[in-house]
Amino acid sequence: xxxxxxxxxxxxxxxxxxxxxxxxxxxxxxxxxxxxxxxxxxxxxxxxxxxxxxxxxxxxxxxxxxxxxxxxxxxxxxxxxxxxxxxxxxxxxxxxxxxxxxxxxxxxxxxxxxxxxxxxxxxxxxxxxxxxxxxxxxxxxxxxxxxxxxxxxxxxxxxxxxxxxxxxxxxxxxxxxxxxxxxxxxxxxxxxxxxxxxxxxxxxxxxxxxxxxxxxxxxxxxxxxxxxxxxxxxxxxxxxxxxxxxxxxxxxxxxxxxxxxxxxxxxxxxxxxxxxxxxxxxxxxxxxxxxxxxxxxxxxxxxxxxxxxxxxxxxxxxxxxxxxxxxxxxxxxxx
Amino acid sequence: xxxxxxxxxxxxxxxxxxxxxxxxxxxxxxxxxxxxxxxxxxxxxxxxxxxxxxxxxxxxxxxxxxxxxxxxxxxxxxxxxxxxxxxxxxxxxxxxxxxxxxxxxxxxxxxxxxxxxxxxxxxxxxxxxxxxxxxxxxxxxxxxxxxxxxxxxxxxxxxxxxxxxxxxxxxxxxxxxxxxxxxxxxxxxxxxxxxxxxxxxxxxxxxxxxxxxxxxxxxxxxxxxxxxxxxxxxxxxxxxxxxxxxx
Ligand SMILES: Nc1ncnc2c1ncn2[C@@H]1O[C@H](COP(=O)(O)OP(=O)(O)O)[C@@H](O)[C@H]1O
Ligand SMILES: [Mg+2]
Numbered sequence: 001x002x003x004x005x006x007x008x009x010x011x012x013x014x015x016x017x018x019x020x021x022x023x024x025x026x027x028x029x030x031x032x033x034x035x036x037x038x039x040x041x042x043x044x045x046x047x048x049x050x051x052x053x054x055x056x057x058x059x060x061x062x063x064x065x066x067x068x069x070x071x072x073x074x075x076x077x078x079x080x081x082x083x084x085x086x087x088x089x090x091x092x093x094x095x096x097x098x099x100x101x102x103x104x105x106x107x108x109x110x111x112x113x114x115x116x117x118x119x120x121x122x123x124x125x126x127x128x129x130x131x132x133x134x135x136x137x138x139x140x141x142x143x144x145x146x147x148x149x150x151x152x153x154x155x156x157x158x159x160x161x162x163x164x165x166x167x168x169x170x171x172x173x174x175x176x177x178x179x180x181x182x183x184x185x186x187x188x189x190x191x192x193x194x195x196x197x198x199x200x201x202x203x204x205x206x207x208x209x210x211x212x213x214x215x216x217x218x219x220x221x222x223x224x225x226x227x228x229x230x231x232x233x234x235x236x237x238x239x240x241x242x243x244x245x246x247x248x249x250x251x252x253x254x255x256x257x258x259x260x261x262x263x264x265x266x267x268x269x270x271x272x273x274x275x276x277x278x279x280x281x282x283x284x285x286x287x288x289x290x291x292x293x294x295x296x297x298x299x300x301x302x303x304x305x306x307x308x309x310x311x312x313x314x315x316x317x318x319x320x321x322x323x324x325x326x327x328x329x330x331x332x333x334x335x
Numbered sequence: 336x337x338x339x340x341x342x343x344x345x346x347x348x349x350x351x352x353x354x355x356x357x358x359x360x361x362x363x364x365x366x367x368x369x370x371x372x373x374x375x376x377x378x379x380x381x382x383x384x385x386x387x388x389x390x391x392x393x394x395x396x397x398x399x400x401x402x403x404x405x406x407x408x409x410x411x412x413x414x415x416x417x418x419x420x421x422x423x424x425x426x427x428x429x430x431x432x433x434x435x436x437x438x439x440x441x442x443x444x445x446x447x448x449x450x451x452x453x454x455x456x457x458x459x460x461x462x463x464x465x466x467x468x469x470x471x472x473x474x475x476x477x478x479x480x481x482x483x484x485x486x487x488x489x490x491x492x493x494x495x496x497x498x499x500x501x502x503x504x505x506x507x508x509x510x511x512x513x514x515x516x517x518x519x520x521x522x523x524x525x526x527x528x529x530x531x532x533x534x535x536x537x538x539x540x541x542x543x544x545x546x547x548x549x550x551x552x553x554x555x556x557x558x559x560x561x562x563x564x565x566x567x568x569x570x571x572x573x574x575x576x577x578x579x580x581x582x
Contacts, residue, residue, distance in 0.1 A: 192426045
């Protein structure tokens with residue numbers, strides 16, 4: 001039964017990948033733009049899922065790292081820095097700042113930590129808005145060019161879409177590697193019981209800092225892709241609202257589930273577009289949907305699947321037990 | 336030769352409450368020291384002070400003659416000192432096998448080598464061995480959260496042994512465990528003690544368990560050492576009977 005569910009899951013993932021690859025055959029450029037946005041935001045959500053879902057450290061600062069990554073790429077471009085280099089720089093800078101942001105998490109947890117990271121979001125927003133000499137202030141930075149990678153131009157929507165998918169795949173592979181290494185186990189231990197983890201030799205302090213640093217680095221990489229995608233950035237895109245949207249993606253998808261952020265990002269990016277037929281009501285419909293989902297399935301969409309799988313598993317096990325005890329009953333009692 | 340563990344004049348105060356009051360004792364290699372005492376007499380607090388979960392208000396803790404006072408629990412663990420807590424502490428969302436691998440993985444290589452090394456840090460065989468040693472082979476792949484209380488308690492103890500520690504402190508390992516399980520646990524502890532030369536300090540309320548397992552017993556009352564000696568001596572000590580066994 002378990003293996004069957006596993007196969008079903010793999011089949012679904014393969015199907016989804018095939019659909020993503022084939023999407024340009026059926027979608028108009030706007031649809032491709034929305035899907036590219038999904039791929040880019042999913043990178044940030046995967047990062048937040050690492051910090052929050054696996055390591056259990058709440059962060060409302062993920063949007064800031066998307067912003068830091070986006071501004072890094074936008075600001076380096078006029079100097080003729082190749083995209084690949086700017087991309088790496090965005091990741092490294094976010095990693096370093098994320099590491100520092102991890103220090104408060106060593107002292108405070110849960111809602112206190114939420115407020116600390118919220119303050120950080122505000123701080124970064126103010127820097128982006130007020131330091132005009134660097135960031136262009138409220139006018140932002142426009143005319144950000146899409147890169148040419150090894151002679152392959154990503155200027156048109158479809159090539160950029162495939163480029164974004166490729167980057168998402170790369171990030172996914174790295175995170176998958178990280179999570180199946182002993183680090184993944186240590187992150188889970190940090191989330192579930194930090195005191196016990198510490199007594200088993202797990203340096204919870206270092207893992208906490210790394211959880212923040214890696215998660216933030218992915219936020220930065222997402223931003224590095226976001227800048228050339230939308231080609232115009234300004235401070236309000238990277239405020240609290242985006243942080244909350246990213247949090248929503250992780251929670252709605254299923255916090256701590258590997259595929260959660262992909263599904264969550266799909267809901268948060270695509271759903272509003274689908275609901276546009278409802279005209280002015282579409283945001284209300286979207287809000288209601290999220291409300292219902294979170295009320296009836298707080299562990300997210302993948303949590304729902306997990307519960308379903310457990311149910312099937314339990315049913316099968318009790319059926320096995322029943323048939324087994326029926327057989328035992330048939331045996332003649334010898335004593 | 337120095338003692339495996341030496342506790343020198345350790346005291347711990349919480350505001351006005353003196354939970355541990357000037358306690359000193361030593362544990363030598365291969366010993367199984369039992370610590371008994373009424374509820375609230377400071378046993379768990381003493382463990383927390385020894386293992387770095389709490390910083391003692393005063394006093395010193397030495398492992399193999401080296402001061403470890405104020406050392407972080409993770410660093411102390413990597414020196415070969417491990418423990419269990421009074422309340423059950425396994426990782427419910429990890430399998431039994433992963434719980435055990437987790438308990439030893441930080442003893443293998445560096446953080447960097449673990450990131451690029453094998454997912455199981457080369458510990459699957461060790462984990463399987465520990466699993467069968469504790470008679471849980473049929474449960475290896477199960478989530479720890481799905482086990483019965485007694486099984487989780489065994490797993491909890493098994494985790495403390497995974498990294499081949501020199502000194503293990505167990506806080507009420509028999510609490511809430513049924514008789515069969517208890518006998519099982521006692522046999523395992525005895526084997527580990529004789530075969531792996533592991534030294535134990537065990538807090539326990541179950542007198543039968545303490546008397547048949549421990550080589551020496553320490554009685555704590557109101558944060559102070561009330562008596563110390565062979566199990567039989569302690570059992571017949573009038574002071575102990577009054578403070579502890581009497582009710
Ligand atoms: N973190 C704490 N803060 C305040 N008081 C505590 C704390 N931990 C333990 N105590 C107090 O210290 C005393 C000893 O507790 P404990 O060590 O748990 O006893 P035992 O394990 O022997 O039952 C009790 O009076 C308890 O209330
Ligand atoms: Mg206690």
